[in-house]
Amino acid sequence: MAERSPDEMYRLLIKPQRWWDGAHTYSGASTNLxxxxxxxxxFCEKVGRGSIEHGRVIYTDPGKLLRLDAALGxxxxxxxxxxLTFKLEPDAGGTRITMTYRVAGAMAMKGGKLAPVIDQVMxxxxxxxxAVAAAGKR
Numbered sequence: 001m002a003e004r005s006p007d008e009m010y011r012l013l014i015k016p017q018r019w020w021d022g023a024h025t026y027s028g029a030s031t032n033l034x035x036x037x038x039x040x041x042x043f044c045e046k047v048g049r050g051s052i053e054h055g056r057v058i059y060t061d062p063g064k065l066l067r068l069d070a071a072l073g074x075x076x077x078x079x080x081x082x083x084l085t086f087k088l089e090p091d092a093g094g095t096r097i098t099m100t101y102r103v104a105g106a107m108a109m110k111g112g113k114l115a116p117v118i119d120q121v122m123x124x125x126x127x128x129x130x131a132v133a134a135a136g137k138r
Contacts, residue, residue, distance in 0.1 A: 004136070013086055039057055056070070069081070084101045
């Protein structure tokens with residue numbers, strides 16, 4: 001839960017360069033991330049002279065929902081599909097964000113072993129978003 005309105009949280013959410021953990025980027029710096037928050041828009045990272053598409057926006061409703069088609073990190077080279085959804089709802093003067101990440105397909109390792117690692121990384125990302133939101137309210 002964040003103390004910001006859903007619209008404020010959405011504006012922060014679509015700026016991953018402000019809150020995404022740089023340790024979970026290819027370049028090592030979240031400042032290289034960009035998200036074009038429109039259907040078909042890219043969640044991309046600049047890496048040296050090249051770039052990486054981490055995901056593609058498939059649904060956006062500012063202040064309410066952001067959904068990406070995104071096989072993140074090591075999932076990118078597997079034959080999988082990942083759908084990452086951030087749902088924003090007003091809650092007691094702030095915003096409740098529910099993040100859901102569903103992955104299906106031919107994983108290179110058993111999903112039961114990979115799922116807890118993915119969950120830990122994604123929970124860390126959500127916690128960073130909340131911390132940046134809270135810091136901005138001080």
